[in-house]
Amino acid sequence: MPGWMPTKPAGKAGSRTKARASRDNNTRGQNRPRDMPPRYTTPTSPMFQAVIRMTPPVKLLCKDVWKLYGTGGDTFLDKTPDPSFEQIKAAGLIPAVRKANIEVREGEIFVIMGLSGSGKSTLVRCMSRLIEPTRGALFYDDRDLLKATDKEMIEIRRHKMGMVFQHFALLPHLTVLQNVAFPLTIQGQKRASAEARAHEVIELVGLKGRETYYPRELSGGQQQRVGIARSLADEPELWFLDEPFSALDPLIRREMQDEFLRLQGMLAKTIVFITHDFDEAIRLADRIAIMKDGAVIQVATPEQLVLNPASEYVEEFARHVSRDKVMSVGSVMTPGATGAGDGISAQLKIADVAAQVVEADQPLTVVDDTGLPVGAIGRDAVIGVLIGKRG
């Protein structure tokens, strides 16, 4: 772990970090279990664990959010409370977001995935009130965001929210250090303390030594690291990332995804992540919301999406995903059966254990978090997943 120490949720985050770090070492930081966020499995009393393992509290709640572009969207919704896509079009309006319902839970990576024009960027801008929704309610913790005054919003944005942009949105006239310190100086912090904090986050994203560079002197990947560092400088609770890696080359993109997972492992923010790339969504998400034509058509874990797509549209995406990287051992094992070996974690992905299972002479034992055996997995099951057999 680098010299940086998280300053806010000191004890808790520190131990989480350790737990994640050790797990990441085993699995090269990519294939962490998904169905249950692992950062809540802190090694404390079983009682505490049981409480924690219940669904975490909702951090951000979008209730029936509508955004219609064009004049008279408000009166139109008064007259037709629940219009269809065609009705809105016929009224000469552009439906950007239609009745979106989303719950983002504390500490999870919530990915909103959709193709261009699906309304995902508008939705995330509604969530941060960069755009005023035409209708709907928005709660941050228990606070009604839409009722917040401009002044209150400024305070919330200064201390609770951070955002990373697709094209980085770095200020061209400031150096890396000044860019990262910018949100702090805007709040009126002294230059020295703002820059000290900026140095910490710059080191955190691995840009130490580049502090005096200007954005135009950096590569795209480095620029986005600056963007990430800047959004983390004022320690937001809620972290919006609007297609942060879409403008990067595929190789850099993958590297940045790993970097992002590493950071999240240390910081445990509540994240809303926008992407048009289904693979990226699968790779990063705890849960995914799929959007089409402004509507949210399914919210599920990556595994559920692949196993039970809600519509043909979702299935079309899921078909091209390598299922061995999505499906966990737990979902294909034979529950209750017994096998050999000293136990494979039910949360691991098939891709991670395939070689081990296929080489073994007999089915291997599967264990849960606590190390208790819950079933066994055999060669047939793994091969079934690998060759893409359904059902």
Add this chain to the structure above:
Amino acid sequence: MRALSSRPLWVFGALLALTWVLARHGAGWVGAEGWLGDGGLEWAIKYPTAWVIPLKDYVSAAMKWLVEEAHFGLFTFTEFTRAISWAIEQPYELVRALLAEGFMDGPGRRAKQVFPPFSWLTITACVVALGHYARDWVLAAIVGLAFLYLALFGQWESAMITLASVIIAVPIGVVGGLSLGILAYRHPMFDRILKPVLDLMQTIPIFAYLVPILFMFGFGPVSALVATVIYAMPPMVRITTMALKAVSPEIKDFGVMTGCTRAQMTWRILVPSALPSLMVGVNQVIMLSLNMVIIASMIGAGGLGFDVLSALRRLDIGGGFEAGIAIVILAIAVDRLSQAFSERSGHVKPDVPGARWPARHPRATAVLLVMIAAFILGRFLPFFQTYPEEWWLTTGDFWDNSVKYLNINFYDEFEAVKLFFLNYFMLPLKRFFLGIPWPWACLMVVALGYHFGGWRLAAMNAVMTIFIVTTGMWEKAMVTVYLCGSAVVIASAIGIPLGVLAGTNARAGSAIGVVIDTLQTLPSFVYLIPVVMLFRIGDFTAMVAIVAYALVPSVRYAAHGIRSVSPELVEAGVVAGCTRWQLLTRIRLPLALPEVLLGLNQTIMLALSMLVITALVGTRDLGQEVYIALTKADTGRGLVAGFSIAFIAIIADRIILASARSARVRYGLEEAAHG
């Protein structure tokens, strides 16, 4: 739109022919005895004096009331203008004293210098340091040589007076333009009001508002500064609004998400992000201020402009040319410096926290040392204070002699060229325009407006032409159109082929580029001097000067249009087996048409603005009217004629822009407007 644009060309042809017939024979018909009774249709050719609305008298009276009687409760209008005048005068006097004249004490001519101005060495050292700071030694050498030139050729003091007025006018113009631009960005309503005002400000000839300024601020440098600021500010306002709008929406979102207040958003996000574009605006303000130098000297600015003007009045070609060149040199130096500053968006500087001030600021230290040395040495040796007059160089005689030589040896040739153009081109055109009955001309202008821009443009054209007719400006307006029209035709005939050449051939392009850049830095007056020398006064001289001044945009836009034709289309043409000529006529030229039209538009605007200046060589158009109004200090006359010129400019501008737009829409380069 599409249906309208593709209407057969013969409709236009027929209308043009009809106009020509009317213009040629109309006078004969209406003059014919017994046709339609007594006066006949005489009124259609010559607008009757009895029908003229004496608008200019009303305006003059209003101006008089404003200056003499207007009262805003606490203070009178005159007190208000005096306060402004005082506020501008103080810093101006200070800078002028520092740069050119030193601090004086005592009354009038017997005043004694109590403190000298900066030595020429100090100021040159200062600009060299600025050049090095802004870019490198090359720039430092360029600006250093430019200032040395000013000293060597004895233009130093005039140049410093000019520089002082630029130093005062530019910050006022920049700050004013920036504030108005930010306001317009924040309040779309204000933007909508501001836009037509800016249009007018940029199309009314400067002469027209010199008179009211003279009334309000009196003859002197302050009036000149106010006129300069009014002239130089509009582009800054436009560029500011545009630059702020062009800041990427992500950066604006970032500002909101960081929790910026409105002031922080403006000053810490928007303005710094838009800085490179804003610096282009600053550069524009500087260049326009320098353009204004000569005209401003008509109402009391001294300096180089006054030298040119008085030389022009004395027909002293050598002196005028030298002072003109000095303006150009000063303009180039200041332009390059400001451009370098705008491109210098901070490079990484090694931080030396422990070092002393001199070590961290070597350039400032050097300048300070030069300043102190020059001051002390200048006490004993005048050379260090003022460049000695005995050592001045002059090229005046050379220019005088060359013109004399040309006039003596090539008189017949020049005369032949002049007569040829006058007899076969300009006079027939003049007869044509003066012969068109005004009701018919109004109808045509309105019809053109309707064709290209719909009812709104038609209505606007109607109002503007009616203004010109009813204020009794019709005949002079037609002379203006003729003079400007013939200049535009010739400028396009020369400029567009040059532009096409520059666009298709890289080497020719860079050569033409250099010439064009130089032409653009020359103040408009400079064009007059050699032309008057060779062709003496008259319409032809005016036309040649206008062509020289208005040529630049037609070349530049044509070249840009040709270059921006998509290379894929050209390749498609090559693959289809086009010859070079076919490539040009079938692909490049048609696609460059919208750009060429924009160039034409700019050419017309520049021609109209040059028109007033050519009044000095004895034309009989609206420009002359404005110039006379200036010499007689007749506000109403000047403003009415000025508005007429502005309206001609606006009509031409809107019609051409609308047609360029329809061309772009036809090629799918731009979306048709909704609704």
